[in-house]
Amino acid sequence: MRYLLAAAVFILSGGAAYADPEFNRYPVGSIYNGPHAKPDFTGKDAVLFRTRIRDASKKPINFSGEYSLQTWGCGTGCETGVVVNIRTGQVSFLPSVESSAGDATFVDRFQYKATSSLLVATGTIGEDKGTYEYLFRMEPSGLVAFGKKQISTENEASIQADTQAAPTNRDQSENYVSVLKAPFSEGIWRLTFVAKSDKLAIQSISINRGNCQISSPAGETGARLKFGDRWSVLVKCNPIELVINSDQGSGKITWDN
Numbered sequence: 001m002r003y004l005l006a007a008a009v010f011i012l013s014g015g016a017a018y019a020d021p022e023f024n025r026y027p028v029g030s031i032y033n034g035p036h037a038k039p040d041f042t043g044k045d046a047v048l049f050r051t052r053i054r055d056a057s058k059k060p061i062n063f064s065g066e067y068s069l070q071t072w073g074c075g076t077g078c079e080t081g082v083v084v085n086i087r088t089g090q091v092s093f094l095p096s097v098e099s100s101a102g103d104a105t106f107v108d109r110f111q112y113k114a115t116s117s118l119l120v121a122t123g124t125i126g127e128d129k130g131t132y133e134y135l136f137r138m139e140p141s142g143l144v145a146f147g148k149k150q151i152s153t154e155n156e157a158s159i160q161a162d163t164q165a166a167p168t169n170r171d172q173s174e175n176y177v178s179v180l181k182a183p184f185s186e187g188i189w190r191l192t193f194v195a196k197s198d199k200l201a202i203q204s205i206s207i208n209r210g211n212c213q214i215s216s217p218a219g220e221t222g223a224r225l226k227f228g229d230r231w232s233v234l235v236k237c238n239p240i241e242l243v244i245n246s247d248q249g250s251g252k253i254t255w256d257n
Contacts (some may be wrong), residue, residue, distance in 0.1 A: 001141070002104060002178050004150070005110055006047055008052035010210075019205065023113050023115070023118050024079050024116065026116045026117045026137060027064030027066065027115060027116060027117075028115060028116065028117055029115060030063050031061060031066070031115070032061060032087045034087060034164055036057055036058065036086050037085070037086065037087060037088055038086075038179060039053045039054060039056075039084050039091055040089045040091055041053070042067070043091075044131065044137040046091050046185075049082060049216035052082060053082055053084060055070065055142060056069070056070040056082055057084045057086065057089070059199070061086055062112070062114050062118070063083060063113070063138065064079045064089075064112075064114075064116065064117040064119075065089045065114065065117070066085055066086050066136040067083050067085055067086065068083070068084045069081060069083045069094075069110070069119075070082055070084075070085055070247050071094065071109070071110055074096050075098075076097030077098055077123075078096055078097065078098045078099070079096075079097055079109040080094050080095065080096040080097070081094040081110065082092075083095065083138070084235070084243070088181070090142075091165070092142045092143050094110065094119075095121065095123070095124070096125070097109045097110070097121045097123040097124070098123055098124045098125075099123055108122065109121060109122060111192060113187075113237070115157055117137050118135065118136075118137060119135075119136040120133055120143065121134040121135075122134075122137060122151075122185075122244065128150075130150050130151075130160060131150070131151050131185075132148050132149060132151065133151055133185075134151050135147040135148065135208055141196045143217055151184070151185045154243060166189060169183050175196065175197070175248070176196050176249075177194065177195060177196055177197075177200060177246070177251075178193075178194040179191055179192070179193055179194075179242060179244075179245065179248070179253055180192040180194065180197060181239060181255060184234055187237075188234055188235065188236055189235050189237070189238060189239055190233070190234055191207075191232065191233050191234075191239060192230050193225070193230065193231045193232070193244075194228070194229070195225035195226060195227055195228060195229045196227065196231075197248060198226065198227050198245060199224075199225075200224070200225045200247070201222065201223075201224050201246055201247040202222045202223045202224075202225070202229070202231065202232075202245075202246045203213075203222045203246055203247065204221055204222055205221075205222070205233070205242060205243065205244050205245070206242070207235050207237065207239045207241065208240060208241055208244040209241060211237070212235050212236065212239060213235065213236040214217060214233050214234070215233060215234045215235075215251075216232075216233045216234075238257070240254060240255050240256070240257070241254050241255075
């Protein structure tokens with residue numbers, strides 16, 4: 001048995017373009033139902049993480065028919081992990097995936113299924129800038145990277161937001177703040193607040209009457225802005241109603257869709 005590091009991540013700078021990932025396009029033939037092999041600890045990294053690897057080797061199969069994939073944090077906004085072949089004991093490590101500026105805390109860094117060999121990593125790997133979806137496929141030799149797609153950059157988000165239809169209804173809040181709405185990724189939107197007064201303190205916001213999860217870059221619930229400054233949040237819904245509470249007053253903005 002061999003120890004395998006998912007070094008395929010280092011070739012991703014030339015990754016090919018691809019359509020939205022579909023796990024059923026990469027099916028596995030069957031789900032292994034035999035005894036759990038002892039994990040292979042060959043290699044210094046495997047020894048360093050032997051407790052996590054042992055834990056993973058005892059868990060049910062959740063990836064690519066015969067693997068147990070387990071993740072853990074590697075710093076603020078960073079996630080990595082290990083993949084253990086339950087049948088052979090083979091060990092592979094996941095790349096370290098970090099959040100980018102404005103990235104959502106509720107974004108799943110790794111998406112996978114027991115019935116598919118496809119692994120999707122969302123965030124930033126290595127020297128990339130912005131947020132990407134990286135595609136890996138589990139093969140007998142280990143994880144193989146075969147594509148990536150940039151799904152957001154700060155500049156792109158601003159351009160997209162500026163081309164969105166204006167809010168259909170707003171009140172006195174337009175005197176001190178503009179709000180730009182733009183799609184970020186599937187099921188997630190970005191709201192960008194632009195100060196129109198010399199000093200603006202956004203104290204709190206509520207979206208869709210509190211029925212929408214909100215994520216900001218540093219977890220803040222408000223912001224202090226000067227004229228022209230921007231503050232962005234990501235929301236896990238299609239925002240149609242926004243209530244802003246600030247030192248300039250309270251206001252409500254609505255969109256048709």
